[in-house]
Amino acid sequence: MKEQFEKKDLVSHRLRKDGKSCGLHCIKIKDIKVEIGGTTIIEDINLHIHCGQLTAVIGKNGAGKSTLMKAILGEVKHQGSIEFKNMQNGTFQDLKIGYVPQHINIEKNTPTSVFDLCAGYISRFPVFLHKRKKVYEKVKEQLSRYDAEDLIDQAVCDLSGGELQRVLLSIATTPIPNLLVLDEPVSGIDKNGMDLFYRNIEYLKEHYDLAVILVSHDLEYIRKYADNVVLMDRSILAEGRPESVFHSEAFINTFGNIN
Amino acid sequence: MNFVYEVFERLLPFSFMQYDFMKNALIAVLIITPLFGMLGTMIVNNKMAFFSDALGHSAFTGIAIGVIFGFADLNVTMVLFAIVFALLLNRIKRRNAVSTDTIISVFSSLGSAIGLVVLSQNGNFSKYSSILVGDILSITPAEIGWLLLIFVVAMIFFGTCFNQLHSMSINVSLANSKGIRIKLLDDIFAVMIAMIIMLSIRWVGILMINALLILPAAAARNLAENVREYHGFSVVISMFSGILGLLVSYFVNTATGPTIIIIASAVFFLTLLTKPLVK
Numbered sequence: 001m002k003e004q005f006e007k008k009d010l011v012s013h014r015l016r017k018d019g020k021s022c023g024l025h026c027i028k029i030k031d032i033k034v035e036i037g038g039t040t041i042i043e044d045i046n047l048h049i050h051c052g053q054l055t056a057v058i059g060k061n062g063a064g065k066s067t068l069m070k071a072i073l074g075e076v077k078h079q080g081s082i083e084f085k086n087m088q089n090g091t092f093q094d095l096k097i098g099y100v101p102q103h104i105n106i107e108k109n110t111p112t113s114v115f116d117l118c119a120g121y122i123s124r125f126p127v128f129l130h131k132r133k134k135v136y137e138k139v140k141e142q143l144s145r146y147d148a149e150d151l152i153d154q155a156v157c158d159l160s161g162g163e164l165q166r167v168l169l170s171i172a173t174t175p176i177p178n179l180l181v182l183d184e185p186v187s188g189i190d191k192n193g194m195d196l197f198y199r200n201i202e203y204l205k206e207h208y209d210l211a212v213i214l215v216s217h218d219l220e221y222i223r224k225y226a227d228n229v230v231l232m233d234r235s236i237l238a239e240g241r242p243e244s245v246f247h248s249e250a251f252i253n254t255f256g257n258i259n
Numbered sequence: 260m261n262f263v264y265e266v267f268e269r270l271l272p273f274s275f276m277q278y279d280f281m282k283n284a285l286i287a288v289l290i291i292t293p294l295f296g297m298l299g300t301m302i303v304n305n306k307m308a309f310f311s312d313a314l315g316h317s318a319f320t321g322i323a324i325g326v327i328f329g330f331a332d333l334n335v336t337m338v339l340f341a342i343v344f345a346l347l348l349n350r351i352k353r354r355n356a357v358s359t360d361t362i363i364s365v366f367s368s369l370g371s372a373i374g375l376v377v378l379s380q381n382g383n384f385s386k387y388s389s390i391l392v393g394d395i396l397s398i399t400p401a402e403i404g405w406l407l408l409i410f411v412v413a414m415i416f417f418g419t420c421f422n423q424l425h426s427m428s429i430n431v432s433l434a435n436s437k438g439i440r441i442k443l444l445d446d447i448f449a450v451m452i453a454m455i456i457m458l459s460i461r462w463v464g465i466l467m468i469n470a471l472l473i474l475p476a477a478a479a480r481n482l483a484e485n486v487r488e489y490h491g492f493s494v495v496i497s498m499f500s501g502i503l504g505l506l507v508s509y510f511v512n513t514a515t516g517p518t519i520i521i522i523a524s525a526v527f528f529l530t531l532l533t534k535p536l537v538k
């Protein structure tokens with residue numbers, strides 16, 4: 001897979017020559033507070049997220065994890081700020097976000113192929129008219145980075161959980177964003193699929209200048225793959241390296257002692 | 260117009276084509292049905308069937324407003340009211356306080372009730388009862404002009420915004436992260452639906468219009484495997500039902516709208532039966 005990445009990547013200029021993320025881009029999330037209908041959903045959220053790192057957000061259901069993702073995506077009104085800083089020269093840049101959603105609205109029997117799905121995000125030529133060769137090749141290339149090019153003509157509703165997730169990952173990373181937001185993207189996937197998914201994420205964060213935020217419940221995988229863990233319940237309860245968070249009092253109160 | 264009539268007479272040398280009302284009706288069907296075939300697929304994808312139904316019912320109020328203020332051209336008040344109605348529905352939907360179905364249902368009933376109260380004053384409703392089932396045989400060349408206008412506008416909209424609309428139907432947050440302006444697009448689409456429904460509702464009928472929007476798309480879903488097939492089948496099924504329905508209604512002397520719907524329904528059930536064979 002790695003070779004394919006380097007050979008076929010459309011945005012290879014972003015690929016670092018030394019094969020390592022620079023770690024010099026920082027996303028500063030300051031004093032985020034979200035109120036919906038007079039109820040405070042999340043408050044006092046302060047985070048620094050560096051490129052080349054996987055930050056996992058955990059917490060029980062209703063802790064405001066998805067709301068925080070929506071605030072970062074600029075989809076819900078929030079107080080506070082999100083800045084994207086290049087620490088090499090101290091300038092601020094526009095933050096480009098790639099997003100992998102929890103669900104997509106494609107039911108059984110929906111006549112949408114993987115090509116239709118992907119082409120809609122990279123071309124404005126109406127997909128109902130004609131399958132343009134140039135666009136088709138582009139989509140194939142973006143899928144091939146995740147070994148999913150054979151899926152291009154399949155109906156999206158017939159994909160397995162793992163296949164769909166690789167397709168969505170290819171959409172989120174074309175073009176390569178500064179921040180990749182993954183909102184519980186690994187539901188209904190078997191163990192092989194999970195391992196492949198985390199290896200893909202690991203490869204992305206190590207070889208591109210991008211930061212990853214992952215909302216997940218798979219504590220074992222988080223322990224293995226995450227660089228930072230944020231435990232939240234309306235506000236941040238614990239934050240740091242996986243081992244320190246997993247041993248914190250707040251973690252044990254939330255999930256029990258799984259150590 | 261005369262030129263168009265002549266072309267029709269040459270191409271279709273049937274006895275029924277000698278009547279101008281049949282030529283007008285056929286032209287109207289040839290504009291409305293492909294438009295509905297296209298729009299229907301988007302409505303089904305975006306789960307807006309209930310929304311378009313409510314818009315249809317709001318036509319009562321649009322007509323009532325036109326009657327109260329003495330407008331000669333009811334199209335104007337119907338379209339304007341439907342646009343306001345659609346945008347209002349969108350705004351309330353976004354607040355997310357009550358379930359969307361409930362809200363749309365309330366609006367739909369209110370839209371019909373206000374209109375019916377005004378139109379039924381002094382026992383006059385029978386004058387307007389034709390809008391319930393539609394009367395495509397009474398369409399005039401000027402009204403066809405309106406249809407043609409909305410057809411062109413809609414095609415430009417689909418040609419430029421289809422992919423974004425499709426992306427929005429798949430996942431709003433994902434579309435948003437790709438820089439698609441969701442609220443604006445959602446509102447433009449709602450206005451588009453409002454205009455198309457209002458300009459065709461008097462020919463198709465308030466009771467029938469949603470069926471004509473949904474049926475071809477629903478039938479096409481049973482056969483298609485990708486977006487191109489989906490739209491192709493939907494347009495073909497819609498046009499087939501429309502033309503056949505018009506002819507059948509002429510020969511057996513029935514209301515055109517309902518006849519078209521019966522044929523479209525028959526096609527739908529046929530696709531349902533053949534689905535295991537083609538898919």
